[in-house]
Amino acid sequence: MIMKNPFLTNKQSQESFDYSDGHTPEHIAIIMDGNGRWAEKRGMPRVAGHKEGLSTVVKVVKMAVKCQVKILTLYTFSTENWKRPKQEVDTILRLPKEFLSVYLPDLIANNVRIEAIGDLENLPAHTREAMQFAIDRTRDNNGLLLNMALNYGSRNEILHAMKGLLKDINDSNQSLDELDEQQFSNYLYTAGMKEPDLLIRTGGEKRLSNFLLWQLAYTEFWFTDVLWPDFSEMEFLRALKDYRQRKRRYGGI
Incomplete structure (x- = not known):
């Protein structure tokens, strides 16, 4: 299959949108669902x-x-996805290398x-190596942070955080009595990142499917029936327009 490179063209018509509006979410999380169903509907x-x-990404x-x-x-591969047929799992875990081999220069240019x-340690070596290469090559960029959730499960993440916290308590590097939400967040995979403002599925x-359960506590949700390969720039902008109309009270009035 030949992958088209959307960075090279910008001819698709889009809804009128104010890109400079200050009410744009700083952090967007996406559950990219519907790839398999998209193919099955086409007899593929x-x-x-x-x-x-990948082109949608x-x-x-x-x-x-x-x-x-x-x-x-981007929710790229979950801890539960290992339950899928081996051929599908193997293909998904080869995609980061395939994706980056084609698009990394464009990502760097942008x-x-x-x-x-x-849990990156339990990924195949070729997946880890491709991701580490991309991380190293883009380390000095200061634009959009593209955060790939690979072999990710939120319950595993919270357990991992608890183990790290307990180790520090046992080593007297942390006081349980002084622990607060912010300190606990520092033990999560997303330590140092702003929590998502908007979740798109x-x-x-x-449903959340074990994705960022701690981090999504006050996130705005936006769901669409569109399957991921058909998800367009216009659909993305519709989600942002809807978000801009919401009032986030965080439990207040």
């Missing part, structure tokens, strides 16, 4: 949908840069910095 193997979804990254979003976190969260499902 499920893996074809995951490959097609680039379109969304490009639009996020244009909208001056600071962090974009000042994108790449990071990864999750494609594919019609309305």
Whole structure:
């Protein structure tokens, strides 16, 4: 399958949108759902949908840069995804290398910095190496942070944080009595990152699927029936427009 490079063209018509509006979410998290169903509807193997979804990733990254979003976190592979057929798992875990081999120069040109969260040690070597190469190559960029959640599960993340916290308490580096939410957040994979302002989930499902459970406590949710490979720049802007109309009270009035 030949992947189109959305960085090279910008001819698709888009809704009128004020890109300079200050009420744009700083951190957007996306559950990219519907790749397999997209392929099955076309009589194609499920893996074809995951490959097609790569072009959508680039379109969304490009639009996020244009909208001056600071962090974009993509749910790329969950701890539960290991339950899928081996061929599908193997394909998904090869996609980071395939994606970066094609698009990394464009990401660098757009000042994108790449990071990864999750249990990375248990990923295949080729996946880890591709991600580390991209992280190293983009380390000095100061634009959009593209945060890839790989082998990520929020319950595992919280357990990992608790183990780190307990170790520090046992080593007398942390006092349990002085522990607060901010200090606990420093033990999460997302330490130092602003919590998401907006969560987008494609594919019609309305659940979090073990994604950023701690971090999404006060995040605004936006769901769409559009399958991820069909998710367009205009759909992304619709989510942002909807977000701009909401009032975030954080429990207040």
